[in-house]
Amino acid sequence: MNRPYKHLSELIALFQLTCEEDPIVTSIETDSRQVTTGSLFICVRGYTVDGHQYAREATENGAVAILAEEPLEGMTVPVIVLSNTKQAAGQIADLFYDHPSRRLRVYGITGTNGKTTTTKLTYxxxxxxxxxxGMISTVGAMIDGEIIDTPNTTPEAVILHRLLHQMVEQGVTDCVLEVSSHALMEGRVEGVQFHAAAFTNLTHDHLDYHASMEEYAEAKALLFEQVATSGGKAVVLNEADPTSALMAKAANGVPVLWYATEEASDAPIAVEWQEETVRVRLDETVTEVPVFLLGDFNAANLAAAIGLIRAGEVNMYQLIRHIPELRLPKGRLERIPFEGCEIYIDYAHTPDGLEKCLKALSVPDEPLYVVLSAAGERDRSKRSIMGRIASQYCEGIIVTVHDTRREEPQQIIKELIKEIPPRKIITCHETRKEALQIAAKIALTGKRVIIVGKGHERFERIGTEDVPFDETKILMEALNRLSGQESAM
Incomplete structure (x- = not known):
């Protein structure tokens, strides 16, 4: 990859600023530990860390200039003061990497549930x-099959533009980007030009961050405003979700491609679930093809993906034959590969996502068991709702926690079980690993088990640390150890 560089004066000219010194900037960083000689260090205030506290460390590591929201005393390099460094970071990174999103087509996907699946299906x-x-999502970034880890659903702006630059350098023509409401509010996609964007749905989530569902919806709508200001070609909207009207309004005249999950709909794109096949209608052409995507809710995710593909330069009718090759992302209704038992993991962490997941696995006369959890220091209002939903679909519930951060596990469990009938509760465990081991015992007795909350993730957020935690590995170890033994159930 060609190593970009710019003079400091070129970068701060974006904000009509000048400086006496004009060093050459060879990288942009928001993490002082990543700073090397020639870096511009941008001080960003995060949830728990304030980058301003690390400005001196950045200069010691080789930073040639600092971008900050306040004057910094005693610095030996130029300090440029701006009112909002989060917003500025995207604009500066876009310029530094020579506007990578203008040199390929970027497709944004937002919504409460289905973002990751729709992103992967589109990719x-x-x-x-x-x-x-290319793809950038919760499960990581991919460049034509090569996996690259990313720290967030939508990486912070500097990393995002760096990834887009890398994709351009490697000849990528189309990049699919999962966009969270947090990313939109915090400027992580600042400077990105979107060719098109899709909306999946809006359901209960993130009310620890957004003051109301209305505010949450308005945050999602920012993506469609950005499509409009980017000169985007289309927005792809869910006919069944009333919030789509807000997204269409935000798109301000950008053509709308509506999608639906019923063939009788007037939407130009419809994907109707038929258990082992899907009936796909594009305008007046209807085709039925096999599908291996567990869960009828994935009809909507597939329809949204088809809408984004239609906004690209693709022969749609030839593409339909590739639908049978599609698979869900890792951690989405993923069956653990252990012979003789049926146990799944899923990322479901919202009421709507949980209900869709449990409904997809529900089979008459085959009881379903669930490991139910909630994250610490996150939307507490959804915990009891998720408990109620779990009790509607499941015979037995193992209650536990994940990503407790600094919240007491017992408090999380107390709120989860508030609306669960006591007879449905098998056990409550403050330690998730113990809950998984109980789940393995149950699965080995022939019961069907689903574990929700973590999905693909390979670490837990305990306190302020990220602790390695691989659910698949833990389950496989427990199943191997327990297989052949009489279950304690």
Whole structure:
């Protein structure tokens, strides 16, 4: 990859600023530990860390200039003061990397549930069509099949533009980007030009961050405003979700491609679930093809993906034949590969996501058991709702926690079980590993088990630390150890 560089004066000219010194900037960083000689260090205030506290360390590591929201005393390099460094970071990174989002087509996907699946389906369909594609999502970034880890659903702006630059350098033509409401509010996609964007749905989540569902919806709508200001070609909206009207309004005249999950709909794109097949309608053309995506809710995710593909330069009718090749992302209704038992893991962490997941696995006369959890220091209002939903679909519930951060596990459990009938509760465990081991015992007796909350993730957030935690590995170890032994159930 060509190593970019810019003079400091070029970067701060974005804000009509000048400085006496004009060093060459060879990288942009918001983490002082990543600073090397030639870096511009941007001080960003986060949830728990204030980058201003690390400005001196950045200069010691080789930073040639500092971007901050307040004057910094005793610095030996230029300090440029701006009112909002989070917003500025995206604009500066966009310029530093020579506007990478203008040199490929970027497709944004937002909504409460289905973002990751829709992102991967879109990415896979682009690749099936012969396009060199990139993907940036909760499960990581991919450049034409190569996996690159990312720290957030939507990486912070500097990393995002760096990834887009890397994709351009490697010849990527289409990049699919999962966009969270947090990313939109905090400027992580600042400077990105969107070719098109899709909306999946809006359901209860993140009310620890947003003051109301109305505010949450308005945050999502920021993506569609950005499509409009980018000169985007289309927005892809869910006919069944009333919040889509807000997204269409925010798009301000950008053409709307509506999608639906019923063939009888007037939407130009419809995907109707038929258990082992899907009926796909594009305008007046209807095709039925096999599908291996567990859960009828994935009809909507597939329809949204088809809408985004249609906004690209793809022969849609040839693409339909590739639908049978599609698979769900890791950690989405993923079956643990252990012979003789049926146990799944899923990322479901919202009421709507949990209900869809449990409904997809519900089979008459085959009881379902769930490991139910909630995260610490996150939307507490959804915990009891999730407990109620779990009790509606499941015969037995193992209650536990994940990502407790600095909240007491017992408090999380107390709120989860508030609306669960006591007869449904198998056990409560403050330690998630112990809950998984109980789940393994149950699965080995022939019961069907689903574990929700973590999905693909490979660490737990305990206190302020990220602790390695691989659910698949823990389950496989427990199943191997317990197989052949009589269950304690």
């Amino acid at each position: 896979d369909l682009f690749r099936s069509a012969g396009h060199k594609a």
